[in-house]
Amino acid sequence: MIRNPILPGFNPDPSICRVGDDYYIATSTFEWFPGVQIHHSRDLANWTLVARPLNRAALLDMRGNPDSGGIWAPCLSHADGKFWLVYTDVKRLEGDWKDAHNYITTCDTIDGDWTDPWYINSSGFDPSLFHDDDGRKWFVNMQWNHRWAGSGVNPANDRFDGILLQEWTPDRGLFGPVTNIYPGTDRGLTEAPHLFRRNGWYYLTTAEGGTGYDHAVTLSRSRQIDGPYEDHPDKHVITTQGATDHPIQRAGHGQYVESPDGTAWHTYLMGRPVMHDGKPFCATGRETGIARCVWRDDWLYLENGGLLPSATVDHSADSTPRVALAYDRFDSLPPEFQWLRSPNPDRLFRCADGALILTGRESIGSWFEQSLVARRQEDQAYDAATTVDFTPTVYQQGAGLITYYNRHKFHGAFVTCEDGQRCLTLISCNGDWPAGHLDHPIAPVPIPDGPVTLSVQVNGAAQQFYYDMGDGPQKLGPARDASHVSDEGAQGEHASFTGAFVGMMAYDITGQGVEARFTRFAYTPRGV
16 A cells, blocks of 8 residues: 655655656755755655755755745656756745746766756746657746736736747757747646646646645646647646545645556645644645546546545555664764755765764854754654754854754754853744744753753644753753744745754854764654
């Protein structure tokens, strides 16, 4: 049995491709570096992280990118004996304008060194590359419209101004006519185009309704690649809009794939909401699910009927449960960890003598250079712990354990210094700007020199920090509201497209680069 999500935690916008018996899924990473996560599977139930291809400055430099900017909706494909990856680097998010730069890179192997990219265009985001049967390649992306109301092709939301198609080759770049092939349906917010071909039809999968609770997978078809495209009889193949009691919510944005025996599958973005104060929030962010489908009259439908994807799918393979991961030494950075924005990790951290050493850089709110190394929250309830040895000299220096969504949504337990005394403090920020502000919920707690173990227990909307100097764990301050560290946060999910992380951080806003030594990290799911 396949259990959804197949990629738990922040793994949105799944682009899937098959090469022989091997399946690969690429997902968005936004401001987290290295860019794009690629997982591999042979049974569709169990997936292993095999690559983060955008791992050097020539491919990606996100210093200065806003929260939830960076890498949006990659497209992974295989043709001509190599892998092709299309990706967007979003430099501006809020307001009428978007600066969304689209690129293509290739590699002979999924885990090799990817080529320096071709720059393609900046007319919109969520691009994909379609390799037609005749060898021609077509670049597809949504078109962003910054103009006045009523100036676009889709009256439901004219910012999303249709799906553009243009031919592309590595030698010539984009050439030939630019055709707006699809305006979208009355659901609006039409994005994430993927083309595929079957039985003489061109099929166009798009995501509509935004990435929240009205999200949907929309399907249309045409005999010609440039249209006109007719909509599916049900308009959508997958959506959970209105099904508030369903365990899966926010279903949309995915891609079609066939297994070697011809079985039809479709990936989709999903969320697993938890209720808090009468409102849902997705503690584990936007995740990846998969559904088995069937064809009828050359239209794709969910095998189980209707539009709601199933939390479990009968299959020949079984999803293995998640397990605790603990590191008592750091000879290298564990594979599940990432950092923010910078292509120069040597300025942020290094592994030496079994320790992860973070060099204190800019503040928690920086968009440029933060020493924050963290892993995804994959479970609605978990424990995490780290041991840090740190000797600050002023209150502008700190190091510790943090649960982090973005610069306005986090909670952290830090070793710092007040009036010459080493101490512990809690720092929180409880919502999106401009309502979000720093909260110091406790007076500093003096502690002696030496390593201290900091831990956090998260259970749905509650999280509690602890500290241990060798005589057993002690509570550090009151419980924090974990629902703030989520897509929905305190003010709703607008412009919050990533997910919750937990990890280690050091800051030094004196600019002196004081170092913090971390010798242990553990993440333990609870209630799985």
